[in-house]
Each structure stands twice: as structure tokens, then as C-alpha cells.
Amino acid sequence: MLEIKNLHAGYGAFEVLFGIDLKVSKGQWVSLIGTNGAGKTTLLNTIAGIHKSTKGEIWFKGTNITAFKPCEMYRLGMAYMAEGHPIFQNLSVKENLELGGIAVGLPPKQQAQKLEENYHLFPFLEQRLKQRAGTLSGGEQQLLSLARCLMTSPRLILCDEPTLGLAPFMVKELFRILKHLHQQGTTLLLVEQNVEQALLFCDEAHVLEQGVITLSGTGAELLKNAAVQNAYLGC
Numbered sequence: 001m002l003e004i005k006n007l008h009a010g011y012g013a014f015e016v017l018f019g020i021d022l023k024v025s026k027g028q029w030v031s032l033i034g035t036n037g038a039g040k041t042t043l044l045n046t047i048a049g050i051h052k053s054t055k056g057e058i059w060f061k062g063t064n065i066t067a068f069k070p071c072e073m074y075r076l077g078m079a080y081m082a083e084g085h086p087i088f089q090n091l092s093v094k095e096n097l098e099l100g101g102i103a104v105g106l107p108p109k110q111q112a113q114k115l116e117e118n119y120h121l122f123p124f125l126e127q128r129l130k131q132r133a134g135t136l137s138g139g140e141q142q143l144l145s146l147a148r149c150l151m152t153s154p155r156l157i158l159c160d161e162p163t164l165g166l167a168p169f170m171v172k173e174l175f176r177i178l179k180h181l182h183q184q185g186t187t188l189l190l191v192e193q194n195v196e197q198a199l200l201f202c203d204e205a206h207v208l209e210q211g212v213i214t215l216s217g218t219g220a221e222l223l224k225n226a227a228v229q230n231a232y233l234g235c
């Protein structure tokens with residue numbers, strides 16, 4: 001589904017990613033963990049076309065998307081729940097969701113069907129449709145941001161720290177939804193600071209340190225790894 005070959009990226013003369021090779025197969029949940037400043041967000045931004053690579057290739061569903069723009073990614077089936085989980089604060093909850101559908105040119109009938117699916121997955125949304133999105137709690141805004149991604153019927157979702165700042169019950173709720181999406185066959189590439197949960201539920205995981213993938217394995221393997229336990233799990 002996604003293949004990254006020898007990817008380099010940076011900011012001017014400051015290099016951040018040094019030859020990343022990464023594959024995410026159809027239906028797989030891949031988690032990416034790493035220290036602060038390792039380049040996780042830069043990697044996701046580069047895959048999503050927001051940041052330009054300096055070298056290397058990105059392939060998505062057999063197409064070389066290295067030079068594609070973010071709007072083209074949505075149409076191809078890639079959604080991005082970006083850092084900070086931006087939503088349109090002054091629009092209503094429903095308008096935010098509809099914009100997700102509009103971004104991929106969803107016809108009205110399918111738009112209505114997608115909204116129904118979202119209400120089923122995020123029951124609180126249906127009770128808040130007219131509420132200004134900016135007045136939702138921080139956690140609810142994060143869920144709305146994910147729900148808007150789902151309006152585009154993505155094959156692959158890139159998630160950058162979706163649980164950041166969430167209360168424990170919201171973290172649980174978010175992982176419930178990610179597990180559901182995975183069971184339904186959605187491919188996930190998740191960057192997460194909640195390392196234990198990220199490794200517990202994924203199929204494969206990678207550790208990114210200073211712009212290089214230093215360790216890869218199944219979630220279970222990384223959970224048992226002494227270096228991961230020391231650095232990320234406080235064991």
C-alpha cells in the first residue's frame with residue numbers, strides 16, 4: 001500500500017530524515033515511535049505531500065506520489081490526522097464533517113451514508129451537529145478531526161499523536177476506534193507517544209531516532225525489547 005525508499009528530508013541545510021525505508025502493507029497497522037525531535041512529524045508531513053523530500057521516493061498503491069500535493073493524496077485514498085489535529089473552529093461539527101466529504105467530491109447520497117457511519121462510530125457527534133466546533137473540548141475536537149478523515153473513505157490513515165493530551169478514558173476511546181478501523185481493513189500508520197498501546201495493537205513497529213530507523217519488529221517483539229523498555233516504557 002505504502003512504500004518509502006531512501007527518503008531524505010530537512011529544513012534548509014538542517015537535515016532531519018536520513019534515508020528512511022519503510023513499507024506498510026494493505027490492512028496493516030504500523031506504529032512508529034521515537035524520541036522528541038526524531039523526525040516523526042516530518043516523515044508524516046513528507047508522505048502527505050505537505051513537506052518536500054530532498055531525495056528518495058514515496059509510492060502509494062503503485063503510484064509514485066513523491067511530488068504529489070496534499071489534495072491529490074485525499075483523492076487517492078490517503079487521509080492525514082495531522083499534528084495538533086486541526087479543525088475549522090468557526091464551522092459547526094456537521095460542516096466540518098461535510099468538508100471531509102467535499103474534499104473527495106463525495107455525492108450527496110454517499111455523504112449522508114458516511115455521516116451515518118461516523119455517528120455510529122462517534123455517538124457524541126450526532127448530538128452536537130450544530131455546535132460550533134471550536135467550543136468542543138480538546139479531546140472531542142481530536143475525535144472530530146479523525147471523524148473528518150473518515151469522511152474521505154481512506155484506505156490509509158496517517159495519524160500523528162492522536163492521543164496527545166487526552167484524558168485516559170478518551171485515550172481508550174481513540175484506541176477503540178483505531179482497533180475498529182483496523183478490523184475493518186483500514187491501513188494505519190500511527191505515530192504515538194503512548195508507546196505501550198501503540199505496540200500492543202499494531203502488526204509491525206519501528207523506532208525512529210535522529211532521522212534513522214534503528215529498530216523494527218512486531219509490536220510484541222518491541223514490547224519485550226530491553227532498549228525499548230528502558231527508553232520508552234520506563235522499565
Ligand SMILES: Nc1ncnc2c1ncn2[C@@H]1O[C@H](COP(=O)(O)OP(=O)(O)OP(=O)(O)O)[C@@H](O)[C@H]1O
Nearest residue numbers: 011014016034035036037038039040041042043161
Ligand atoms: N518548520 C521547521 N523548520 C525548521 N526545523 C524544523 C521545522 N519543523 C521541525 N523542525 C526540526 O526538525 C526536527 C524533527 O522535528 P519533528 O517535528 O519531525 O520531530 P518529531 O519526532 O515529530 O518530534 P515530537 O515527538 O516532539 O513531535 C526537530 O529538530 C525540529 O526542531
Ligand SMILES: [Mg+2]
Nearest residue numbers: 040041042083
Ligand atoms: Mg511530532
